[in-house]
Amino acid sequence: MNLTLKIWRQKDANDKGKMVDYKISDVSPDMSFLEMLDVLNNELIEKGDAPVSFDHDCREGICGSCSLYINGEAHGPDRLITTCQLHMRTFKDGETITIEPWRATAFPVVKDLVVDRSAFDRIQHAGGFISVNTSGNTIDANAIPVNKQDADDAFSAATCIGCGACVASCKNSSAMLFVGAKVSQFALLPQGKIEATDRVLNMVKQMDEEGFGNCTNTGACEVECPKGISLENIARMNREYLAASLKG
Amino acid sequence: MALDSKIPQGPIADKWTNYKNKIDLVNPANKRNIDVIVVGTGLAGGSAAATLAELGYNVKAFCFQDSPRRAHSIAAQGGINAAKNYQGDGDSTYRLFYDTVKGGDYRSREANVYRLAEVSTNIIDQCVAQGVPFAREYGGLLDNRSFGGVLVSRTFYAAGQTGQQLLLGAYSAMNRQIGRGKIKMYNRHEMLDVVKVDGKARGIITRNLINGEIERHSAHAVVLGTGGYGNVFFLSTNAMGSNVTAAWKAHKRGAYFANPCYTQIHPTCIPVSGDHQSKLTLMSESLRNDGRIWVPKKKEDVEAIRSKTLKPVQIAEEDRDYYLERRYPAFGNLVPRDVASRAAKERCDAGYGVNATGEAVYLDFASAIIRYGKEQATVKGLDTNDEALVKKLGQEVIKNKYGNLFQMYYKIVDEDPYNTPMMIYPAVHYTMGGVWVDYNLMTTVPGLYAIGEANFSDHGANRLGASALMQGLADGYFVLPYTIGDYLSDDIRTGPISTESKEFVEAEAEVRKNIDHLINNNGTHSVDYFHKRLGKIMWNKCGMARNAEDLKSAITEISELRAEFWKDVRVPGTANEFNEELAKAGRVADFLELGELFAKDALQREESAGGHFRDEYQTPEGEAMRRKEFQYVSAWEYKGEPKDAILHKEELAYENIEVKERSYK
Numbered sequence: 001m002n003l004t005l006k007i008w009r010q011k012d013a014n015d016k017g018k019m020v021d022y023k024i025s026d027v028s029p030d031m032s033f034l035e036m037l038d039v040l041n042n043e044l045i046e047k048g049d050a051p052v053s054f055d056h057d058c059r060e061g062i063c064g065s066c067s068l069y070i071n072g073e074a075h076g077p078d079r080l081i082t083t084c085q086l087h088m089r090t091f092k093d094g095e096t097i098t099i100e101p102w103r104a105t106a107f108p109v110v111k112d113l114v115v116d117r118s119a120f121d122r123i124q125h126a127g128g129f130i131s132v133n134t135s136g137n138t139i140d141a142n143a144i145p146v147n148k149q150d151a152d153d154a155f156s157a158a159t160c161i162g163c164g165a166c167v168a169s170c171k172n173s174s175a176m177l178f179v180g181a182k183v184s185q186f187a188l189l190p191q192g193k194i195e196a197t198d199r200v201l202n203m204v205k206q207m208d209e210e211g212f213g214n215c216t217n218t219g220a221c222e223v224e225c226p227k228g229i230s231l232e233n234i235a236r237m238n239r240e241y242l243a244a245s246l247k248g
Numbered sequence: 249m250a251l252d253s254k255i256p257q258g259p260i261a262d263k264w265t266n267y268k269n270k271i272d273l274v275n276p277a278n279k280r281n282i283d284v285i286v287v288g289t290g291l292a293g294g295s296a297a298a299t300l301a302e303l304g305y306n307v308k309a310f311c312f313q314d315s316p317r318r319a320h321s322i323a324a325q326g327g328i329n330a331a332k333n334y335q336g337d338g339d340s341t342y343r344l345f346y347d348t349v350k351g352g353d354y355r356s357r358e359a360n361v362y363r364l365a366e367v368s369t370n371i372i373d374q375c376v377a378q379g380v381p382f383a384r385e386y387g388g389l390l391d392n393r394s395f396g397g398v399l400v401s402r403t404f405y406a407a408g409q410t411g412q413q414l415l416l417g418a419y420s421a422m423n424r425q426i427g428r429g430k431i432k433m434y435n436r437h438e439m440l441d442v443v444k445v446d447g448k449a450r451g452i453i454t455r456n457l458i459n460g461e462i463e464r465h466s467a468h469a470v471v472l473g474t475g476g477y478g479n480v481f482f483l484s485t486n487a488m489g490s491n492v493t494a495a496w497k498a499h500k501r502g503a504y505f506a507n508p509c510y511t512q513i514h515p516t517c518i519p520v521s522g523d524h525q526s527k528l529t530l531m532s533e534s535l536r537n538d539g540r541i542w543v544p545k546k547k548e549d550v551e552a553i554r555s556k557t558l559k560p561v562q563i564a565e566e567d568r569d570y571y572l573e574r575r576y577p578a579f580g581n582l583v584p585r586d587v588a589s590r591a592a593k594e595r596c597d598a599g600y601g602v603n604a605t606g607e608a609v610y611l612d613f614a615s616a617i618i619r620y621g622k623e624q625a626t627v628k629g630l631d632t633n634d635e636a637l638v639k640k641l642g643q644e645v646i647k648n649k650y651g652n653l654f655q656m657y658y659k660i661v662d663e664d665p666y667n668t669p670m671m672i673y674p675a676v677h678y679t680m681g682g683v684w685v686d687y688n689l690m691t692t693v694p695g696l697y698a699i700g701e702a703n704f705s706d707h708g709a710n711r712l713g714a715s716a717l718m719q720g721l722a723d724g725y726f727v728l729p730y731t732i733g734d735y736l737s738d739d740i741r742t743g744p745i746s747t748e749s750k751e752f753v754e755a756e757a758e759v760r761k762n763i764d765h766l767i768n769n770n771g772t773h774s775v776d777y778f779h780k781r782l783g784k785i786m787w788n789k790c791g792m793a794r795n796a797e798d799l800k801s802a803i804t805e806i807s808e809l810r811a812e813f814w815k816d817v818r819v820p821g822t823a824n825e826f827n828e829e830l831a832k833a834g835r836v837a838d839f840l841e842l843g844e845l846f847a848k849d850a851l852q853r854e855e856s857a858g859g860h861f862r863d864e865y866q867t868p869e870g871e872a873m874r875r876k877e878f879q880y881v882s883a884w885e886y887k888g889e890p891k892d893a894i895l896h897k898e899e900l901a902y903e904n905i906e907v908k909e910r911s912y913k
Contacts (some may be wrong), residue, residue: 012825030521030661036727038526039777045774045820045829053826055314057487059527061656065316085659093642110458111826116433123317125427129420130379130557134299135724136370138377142334145388155381158413164315191379 001027005040007052008104010109017109019098033076034059034066034086054113059084061226064161067168068113069100072222074165076246082163082226095107102164104173106211117164119180119210128182128201132193150188157184159227166221166229167207172213177221179207180233187240197244204241251883251898254686260904261341264363267687268730271735279304281743282736283467285452287439287494289316291324291415293473295724298421301430303729303738308465309422310434310454312489316611317419320475320487321720322412324411325653327393327403327534328717330368335392339400341365346905348715351397351584352680352708353858354907355510357881357900359687360705367726372404374725380417381405386720393537397584397711397912401734403714408653414717418724436852437463438831439494440697440759441472442501444750449696453752453759457831460824463758464752466707466745468736469695471719471728473497476679476701478511480846481791482783484676485517485530488542489833492524492842495683495702502554503691504883506704507614507681508842509850512711512859513792514587515541517610517662528675529660531653532610533713536581538646541588541599542568543609553602555848560602560610560669571595579912586710586859587874587912590673593792596673596872599899603607603671612669619641630899636732648791676794678716680707680859681849684898688731689723692883699723704881710859748829766833767823771816776833778813782806782836782843790847795863799851803844807891812842846889849882852895874910 004027010017024040031039041051057065066083070076076086091097099113107115126144132138146154160182166177183200186192194198215234222231256267274282282305286297289311297309311319333339344365349356359701372390376382382404383391392401406413425431436457443451443464451466480482499505516531516539544550545567552558571591573580583591592609595601602608622640625632632638643666649653654665661671683691683698684704690697700720708717746752789802813836821827856872857864865873881898 010824027526030520031524032526033528035524042776045818048820050820051829053828056322057489058311058320058322059488060485060529061659062323062409063313063320063487065313081659085656087659087662089662095472102572114826117314117431121317121423121426121433121435124420124423127427129424130377132293132374132377132421132423133727134374134421136367136374136726138373140371141332141376141382142389144376146384147388148386151381151384151388152565154379155383155413158416159409161412162315166315168594186379189379189381206716208810225832237394239595 001029001091003027003091003094003240006098006198008100009112012110012111027088029087031088032059032084033068033086033088034084034128035068052113053111056084061085062161064088064163067102067115067163069102069168072097074168075226076100080226080228082161085169088212106173106175106247107164118161119162119212120162120175122210123179123203123206124174125180127202131187131195141147143186144190146169152166154185154188157181157188157229157233162226163226165224165226166201168212169220169224171218174215175212176215176237177225177229177231178233179203179231180237182227183237183240184233187236196240197247200237200240200244251511251707251896251900252359252686253682253757254688255357256687260358260362263359263565264366266409271734273734274737274740276304278740280306282306282730283466283745283783284469284471284737285310285467286451286471286473288473288475288702290319290321290473290475291418291720292702293471294319294415294418294422295697295721296424296473296728297431297473298418299725299729301425302734307425307431308434308467309431310439310456313439314435315877316422316433319414319415320413320414320490321717321883323487324717324787325530326372326534327405327410327714328414329395330372330374330404330455330718331365331400331770332369333392333400334402337400339402343400344368344402347398347700348706349708349713349905350910351712352710353872353910354708354879354902355857355900356706358902358904363727364722365666366707367722370726371718371721375414375417378420380406380413382413393534394582395535396533396582397579397712399792405534408534408650411717412903418721419682423632425558439497441497442693443752443755444501444693445745445749449643450745451747451752453755458826459905460822460827462756464747464756464798466747466752467574468742469697469732471697471699471732472683472702473699473724473731476682477839477842478676478845480782482779483520483528483530483884484524484786486512486528491752491838492516493835493838495698496842497521497685497693498693498696498698502693502699502886502888503696504684504885505845505882506684508846508848508884509790509853509860510680510709512585512677512678512680513589513815515585515592515674516611516672517675517677518657519603519605519634519673519827529656530671530675530677531670535650535653537554537614538649539573539582539611539727539849540570540615541611542570543602543726545569545784548600550600550602553805554604560598560910561614569600576912583912584712586709589792590861592674594672608671608673610669611672613646614669617646620645677712680709680711684881688734689728690731690735695735697728699728699858709860713759753827755803761825766819766830768816769817769819771818773816773818775817775819775829775836778809778817779836779839781809782840785809786843786846792849793861793863794850796851799847802847803850803851803891806840806844806847810844813837841890848890848893850882852882853878
């Protein structure tokens with residue numbers, strides 16, 4: 001396949017940035033999208049040009065590093081996958097592909113397609129944990145049975161990979177799906193109930209301070225989420241937040 | 249220097265308890281005056297950082313990823329072992345210990361392995377308390393499954409994402425301490441050297457990957473939880489960034505490197521599809537609970553499959569060779585990884601590989617789908633003879649167990665494994681070798697510790713499935729926090745370590761010199777060009793089967809490639825910016841040294857054991873032939889060039905387990 005790539009280039013956080021066109025030929029449909037970019041970068045390096053920077057690591061859809069906005073969609077046109085799992089067979093010969101970074105005030109660009117997602121970490125520093133010290137003497141793991149449905153729902157929420165596609169897809173750059181998933185994982189488990197009030201209040205407060213927008217129930221986040229995190233998690237967070245606020 | 253493994257005296261079941269009772273402790277007020285650096289934030293580093301901070305130490309944690317939560321432990325799929333015996337199937341601490349030593353082909357240290365088995369149960373309790381959502385039964389209790397090389401169900405899991413859930417648990421414990429200011433987290437920082445002052449590890453030199461700044465960080469002790477070196481093969485299941493640099497720099501500063509040739513080649517990975525490939529993807533060993541591995545019996549069927557005139561589902565049952573069930577009836581498809589990988593290679597070398605390259609075998613779920621489907625139909629009172637219904641019900645069960653893995657496979661290969669068998673082939677996955685450590689997990693450099701995959705200690709020559717997560721968390725949560733305290737008790741009067749000493753200045757200058765060389769080299773080829781060539785040498789000559797002739801030529805070729813790399817590599821950009829190529833160049837430079845030591849170690853070890861298989865040493869049936877005279881750990885001391893490394897031997901004594909033929913038949 002022969003393709004034209006329109007790629008966002010930005011030298012550093014202070015640079016204005018612009019779209020630059022690249023031609024790439026002999027792309028195999030079996031390549032992953034990032035392998036296609038590897039080929040482009042190799043060509044650029046051997047020509048003496050600067051390669052395109054992008055975040056990536058595990059290349060199997062679980063680390064949450066990769067974060068490309070492809071043809072106007074987070075992680076590209078396919079569903080329930082990350083950018084690294086997107087394969088070139090999804091595209092047609094001769095196609096023009098637009099590649100941009102996540103765009104959100106709370107995710108400033110570091111370079112080219114790399115953004116700073118440390119806001120997600122800070123939200124979790126504010127309450128994304130259960131306060132239990134390591135001792136080896138906590139109670140036996142089977143001492144508290146957990147309803148299977150709750151355990152499965154907590155797991156589904158916990159599969160969030162923190163990639164930020166929800167924020168990138170949202171017209172308000174809201175992080176509610178991410179925070180909702182984090183709050184839900186703990187809210188659904190008996191271990192998490194003790195600190196539930198403080199947790200939701202602190203995490204939401206930090207989320208607002210980071211400059212994420214609000215949720216207006218469009219649902220784009222759920223559609224683009226590579227892990228299929230459900231909107232129910234936002235609803236659950238809102239319930240938790242309301243209950244916590246009333247307890248105050 | 250003679251190796252002292254510092255194994256405590258006494259019966260094996262009492263060693264750890266007695267040890268803990270006798271070590272020196274640091275009082276809480278003094279802990280506030282002691283700094284510890286933890287490099288790497290995977291299961292080992294993350295759990296260690298969190299626990300040390302809970303204890304009151306000032307922790308500085310470093311990772312090269314943009315968040316500690318992205319360390320490669322996150323990709324572990326299948327599960328974590330623990331001797332809980334929740335299934336009442338005869339499990340015990342001793343049995344987990346025994347399985348691990350046998351699984352490691354009698355090349356691990358008994359005392360360490362026993363301790364690992366002993367603390368395994370605490371890990372599950374701890375993780376559940378943190379809110380890790382393990383899979384549960386309908387009664388609300390924890391579920392288990394089986395992994396290779398054992399006859400009990402002791403593996404705890406969270407679908408095919410156990411590593412992710414455990415890492416998020418450790419990360420949440422870190423978050424709590426970061427929020428309290430007890431951990432200072434340095435994301436996107438790469439460690440480029442260890443600094444020794446008066447013979448003790450007292451700090452590190454790092455590069456900030458965002459702006460290229462070189463920084464000095466001091467502490468009273470340094471802990472490396474920096475993972476394995478599988479990426480020396482270029483293609484592996486490791487993440488793109490996984491590297492040996494931290495461990496290798498430690499080696500160059502005096503830490504012995506143990507058993508570098510012990511590499512785990514995992515039997516069930518998606519086969520290589522072409523030259524563009526950047527990494528390989530694992531399909532969890534848990535799939536072997538339900539998947540059956542086979543190749544066609546007849547060569548003409550193989551030909552027809554390769555030319556796509558025949559589909560695997562069209563091959564009759566009697567024309568299939570379920571070669572693991574045939575060769576190893578006792579363990580069948582659940583033989584350990586080294587055995588399963590070699591058996592796949594044997595069939596493919598004999599010409600029975602089922603894809604165009606001849607390097608793939610089938611992993612088939614059809615009989616499991618029918619078995620589960622009939623079970624479900626019976627439970628629901630439906631017609632067990634309705635084939636379509638049974639298949640549908642069975643597929644739902646398989647989807648619940650392995651859905652994410654099936655989806656991953658489908659996205660990569662573009663074939664639906666619910667309806668056609670998966671094609672799989674072995675790939676580099678894990679390294680049992682690593683930095684040599686004593687019972688305290690301390691390297692041969694005082695104050696420098698190595699934990700998790702970065703050290704060599706617990707898995708011998710082959711690691712059993714679901715034991716990496718166990719070891720990482722055991723080291724970080726339950727072992728290191730004790731052993732490091734014993735060492736740090738001597739440092740309560742030391743006070744802060746200055747970063748202005750000549751040792752820090754010199755180490756920084758050396759790091760800068762290396763970076764300047766790479767940036768100004770202006771060669772003709774990219775870093776990947778050299779990395780791929782190194783990977784080819786490693787895979788062809790130091791891969792699943794090795795022999796003296798190949799290993800000797802690998803040593804020469806790697807050393808020549810290294811010289812070429814330093815002369816001809818091209819690193820674009822500058823040192824003072826986000827420059828991934830520069831980071832990669834430094835990592836590949838270290839792989840080019842490690843690779844040579846790897847081959848040298850494999851050449852020296854004239855036996856076959858676990859993941860190390862020498863053509864010259866095999867039984868008439870093609871099984872690994874272990875040799876008594878090699879019952880030791882090879883610990884290499886750095887002396888300038890890899891070829892000059894000096895071998896030190898730690899003899900392994902087996903007092904609690906009889907060393908015998910490792911049979912899974």
